[in-house]
Amino acid sequence: MAVVGIARSLHSYHHFTLWRAFFEELGWQVVLSSRTDRQTVEQGVKLAPAELCLPVKVFLGQVARLLEQVDYVFVPRLVCRRLKGDFYFGCPKAIALPDLVRAIFPEQKGRILELVIDQQIQRDEVGFVRCAKALGVDRQCAQGAFQQAKKAEAEAGKLRVHGPSPADCFPPERLNSKPGAGRGKIGVIGHPYLIYDEHISLNLLRMIAELEIEPVIPGIGEEELIQEAGRALNWYYELELIAGARKLVREAQVDGLLLVSSFACGTAPVVNELIRREVAVRTGLPMLTLLFDEHSGETGLRTRLESFADLIRSRK
Ligand code: SF4
Structure with a gap:
């Protein structure tokens, strides 16, 4: 069973339920990185170009830590979301995240699991299927996992009274x-x-x-x-x-x-x-x-x- 690491930072705070459920439906184990501490920040600062924001530096510090613990590290590329016909974009640094991670950890390219969310060009399901395909999962199985993960996300949302937190x-x-x-x-x-x-x-x-x-x-x-x-x-x-x-x-x-x-x-x-x-x-x-x-x-x-x-x- 593959072990996939998800960094406790950036947009995990929005989408962790969906991402975790997807990988677990595929039968993989999910490891969430530990809470940010001084070491995470120091490592991220050392790895990152100085002009990056602190959350991205923290993300890199958490990726470095996860690479020591898991088989694959999940890195999303959040490009575009559609709301009733209008398109809205992620911040440029969130869009470039997989490129940044591969540039900083060139030896680990094969262990970076990329998910592209770009509703201008494809349904989310397509992005998830491609992400799973990189590890040899067939389309049908990945589609099933995606549908189950969406249900888990919706269920988690229902439990919240004032919107998800x-x-x-x-x-x-x-x-x-x-x-x-x-x-x-x-x-x-x-x-x-x-x-x-x-x-x-x-x-x-x-x-x-x-x-x-x-x-x-x-x-x-x-x-x-x-x-x-x-x-x-x-x-x-x-x-x-x-x-x-x-x-x-x-x-x-x-x-x-x-x-x-x-x-x-x-x-x-x-x-x-x-x-x-x-x-x-x-x-x-x-x-x-x-x-x-x-x-x-x-x-x-x-x-x-x-x-x-x-x-x-x-x-x-
Ligand atoms: S640059 Fe992007 S990732 Fe960094 S804090 Fe701003 S919005 Fe977040």
Whole structure:
């Protein structure tokens, strides 16, 4: 039985249920990489070109670790998704991920298992069938596994009341939360691979909770909301952030917004500015932008959060 490794980073936070179910249906064992730690980051930083964002560096660190443990490492290429006739793209770094991994680990090319999702040119099923075919699985068997995996994904989605949350697949460590009843709510907007990775985000959610403020995070994969946000951008996962900010302001009555991004992210400057104009300026809500990289420190983060929490309380 082949063992396939999936990195606990980037879009695993969105699609882990589907990917895992697909490989397990094929009878393969799936290993999820361990949580990000200092060693993962150091290894990723050493391997990656300096201009890459931190989440991609972390991904590379996790791939390096998985290559020591498994037969194959799964690397998706998320090019394009279609929503009711319109096409939305992944971030350029997510599109180039398999090329990047092969360039960095040239000796391991044969162990990189690529999945192409590009709804401009093919149904997802075709991408999954090709991925499995690379390991000698016949078409019929791969199609069956894909159908079962889609069912598993739909079932997982049904259990969630407010839309799927990556915390279901990747429960963060205990938040040590003191519920901030009446003391304020902060909407936290950012890619799940930043917010839910406690090492990258320096335990941001726990820190907010310790200030007796409730962090509120939008769900993921809520396609109607993403489509509603539709015309603003052509980047699928970035539209999700705009949709999430709108939803929090509309439904969760947050007292402020925290935008969480990575240094060297190519899309964040555009997305954050759109959210600032669309949501923060229109509603008058205070907004704080946090940029994380491998040099970020807890003390600076805590100071900024404390000031933001004071601002929010002073407005109540
Ligand atoms: S969206 Fe930004 S943070 Fe995410 S992979 Fe792309 S460049 Fe990196």
